[in-house]
Amino acid sequence: MNIDIPEGRNPIEYVWGEMVPGIGTAASGFSLAVYAHTTLGLREFEAARLRIAQINGCSFCLDWRTERDGRTVEDDFADAVTGWRTTDAFDDRTRLAAEYAERYATDHHGLDDEFWSRMTAHYGQTEIVELSMSIGAWLVFGRLNHVLGLDTMCVLPGH
Numbered sequence: 001m002n003i004d005i006p007e008g009r010n011p012i013e014y015v016w017g018e019m020v021p022g023i024g025t026a027a028s029g030f031s032l033a034v035y036a037h038t039t040l041g042l043r044e045f046e047a048a049r050l051r052i053a054q055i056n057g058c059s060f061c062l063d064w065r066t067e068r069d070g071r072t073v074e075d076d077f078a079d080a081v082t083g084w085r086t087t088d089a090f091d092d093r094t095r096l097a098a099e100y101a102e103r104y105a106t107d108h109h110g111l112d113d114e115f116w117s118r119m120t121a122h123y124g125q126t127e128i129v130e131l132s133m134s135i136g137a138w139l140v141f142g143r144l145n146h147v148l149g150l151d152t153m154c155v156l157p158g159h
Contacts, residue, residue, distance in 0.1 A: 051101035056142035
């Protein structure tokens with residue numbers, strides 16, 4: 001942990017809610033909105049989210065699985081995300097979501113016309129904006145939590 005947390009306090013709530021309430025509360029609202037208001041399919045959403053988690057190395061994000069209507073992705077989905085280029089477990093949209101997340105995080109200047117041609121063949125403009133905002137949220141907040149050491153202090157429900 002790279003931030004001192006008072007004994008008995010929830011690290012995330014303390015850092016995000018109390019240390020910088022004007023910023024943390026707004027950031028938390030944005031982060032929660034990504035989950036509450038998404039229109040993306042679960043597999044596409046999770047492919048992008050997990051690829052960012054893998055790149056960020058955020059322990060909490062790597063363990064997390066988004067649930068919708070009592071459903072989550074299959075247990076070996078994270079392995080498929082790692083091998084997004086060659087897996088036969090993904091359709092074109094899911095593969096593109098993982099690719100976009102990786103390129104957004106590691107080479108955003110390299111998103112060329114060829115990529116955008118493929119992306120716009122499978123995603124509408126609104127979906128691209130939504131996916132871009134979601135990836136941005138996961139990238140920044142996963143890195144923030146990892147850099148501050150908060151990702152190892154988070155506890156998943158049921159753990």
